[in-house]
Amino acid sequence: MHHWTSWLPGLNTLRRYQAAWFPHDIVAGLVLATMLVPVGIAYAEASGLPGIYGLYATIIPLLVYALFGPSRILVLGPDSALAAIILGVVVPLSGGDPMRVVALAAMMAIVSGTICIVAGVARLGFLTELLSKPIRYGYMNGIALTVLISQLPKLFGFSIESDGPLRSLWAIGGAILDGKTNWVALGIGLATLAVILLLARNKRLPSILIAVVAATVVTGVLDLGARYGVTVLGSLPQGLPGFAIPWIGYGDIVQVLIGGGAVALVSFADTSVLSRAYAGRLGDRVDPNQEMVGLGAANLAAGFFQGFPISSSGSRTPVAEAAGARTQLTSVIGALAIALLLLMAPNLLRHLPNAALAAVVIAAALGLFEFSDLRRIYAIQQWEFWLSVVCFVGVAVLGVIPGIGLAIVIAIVEFLWDGWRPHSAVLGRASGVKGYHDITRYPDARQIPGLVLFRWDAPLFFANAEFFKERALDAVAKSPTPVRWLVVAAEPVTSVDVTAGDILAELDEALQARKIELCFAELKDPVRDKLKKFGLLAQLGENNFFPTIGVAVSRYLEINADVTWEDWEDRAIS
DSSP: OHHHHHTOHHHHHHHTOOTTHHHHHHHHHHHHHHHHHHHHHHHHHHTTSOTHHHHHHHHHHHHHHHHHOSOSSOOEEOOHHHHHHHHHHHHHHHTTOHHHHHHHHHHHHHHHHHHHHHHHHTTOGGGGGGSOHHHHHHHHHHHHHHHHHHHHHHHHTOOOOOSSHHHHHHHHHHHHHTTOOOHHHHHHHHHHHHHHHHHTTOTTSOHHHHHHHHHHHHHHHTTHHHHHOOOBOOOOOSSOOOOOOOOOOGGGHHHHHHHHHHHHHHHHHHHHHHHHHHHHHHTOOOOHHHHHHHHHHHHHHHHHTTOOOOEEOTTHHHHHHHTTOOSTHHHHHHHHHHHHHHHHOTTTTTTOBHHHHHHHHHHHHHHHOOOHHHHHHHHHOHHHHHHHHHHHHHHHHHOHHHHHHHHHHHHHHHHHHHHHSOOEEEEEBOTTOSSOEETTTOTTOBOOTTEEEEEEOSOBOTTTHHHHHHHHHHHHHTOSSOOSEEEEEOTTOOOBOHHHHHHHHHHHHHHHHTTOEEEEESOOHHHHHHHHHTTHHHHHOGGGEESSHHHHHHHHHHHOTTOOOOOGGGOOOO
16 A cells, blocks of 8 residues: 555645644745746747647646645646757647647656656656766757747847757847838837846845736737737647647657657656756755656656646745745645636736737746856866867757767766776885875885785776776786786775676686686675676675775785885885
């Protein structure tokens, strides 16, 4: 029974629910709804969909995450970071048909949700940790720039046809020079943006709500839509989203799968960081695998109820927290409030200007940029900074999907590089320091005649096994005295695969031909067990494995009595 309920953290919260939390959750839910509405509409438009679908992608997912999500106050919904990915997939495939846009975006949500659920159930929550900070900053900065550029035409009051951020910039510049700017729309957009940014510092004030309501009232009262051609949202369709299976063509499948995968990666990377941060504040423990399941279930629900891919929100979650949210009930109240709006007052936002929606998205995009930590990274390790720049340029030049693909490839190469070409060292006895140390770091370190102590600072696997053999033989070749034993200081070696095992056997044969013994010191028991399976223990002999380097050295000196060796300051070997 416990195992079954562990997949539904919301039910466990409900069982422990305290009456004192209820007023806080109600108030926080209503405050949250006032922000979810304009933001949902704005991000839908930024993703290439009609605004109403932003509300559809908010209502059902919030309810589903409240049941499946492990985080008590995390708020899910349409996200500015995903807008560029969705836009990059649905616009080229839709051929200008709004219903195809809706179906493609919904299918991306289903793909993303399925990937997240499968990864969560398979306990692959650690996968997003493979993206290092610089790489994550790089692609998020690229996404932020793409989102920003995509909203400029709406802000200036015109539309453009283009593909990719740089071509869009060129087209926007051309349209401005041709005098296509709607100055009234631009004024409203800039004023909305200024209000949002100025009030954003005060966490208690709903800056987006204030700015959007003011822009809507001004546009409606002065009838700017009719008099000055300012484009407005118009009335929303009345009613709630219904269950619908999004049908797409065979030709769209590959792009939608790639896009859904990119969405899953970005949304879960963001969600895991955010949920960990809030869990730390609330003193909770969040299971990243359950977080994946919660996010996946919410995306599946979005896909089947006319929504599009969603993620956790770094801007709406703090609003819920500041308003006093205690549990997932806050999200439920927020969802119900939006549902009531659609049922009772769908005309409330008909004068909302598109330029104001663009300002909401631009404000969010500005919040996605990360520069201060990149400055710190540049000061610490420049190559990681340039890695971030490459990822940024990749997204900005190639587009979001190929750019994220490039970021993943770079992450894998970066991950493997340390394993491919790890550090290794020949060890010696240094004056005044206990133990055995890298002779390149301690130039006065002395080596025991006929004995090479060789340390390998990584797991041994197929990609670095040949390199290990080369470095070991190189250490033997560079020994100042004819070598009798090569002792591998194997404490850092955490695993060995079959390929590496075979190459160890080859190394032993090559050394035997030169009358050199291959030995191991400080080898971990699980690794030793593997070598036994590979038949290497039998080949090398049980006696060639030592618990410490000191024991190996003592044994060497015992067997080779003709070696004259006096330790530093006549100290005993330890």
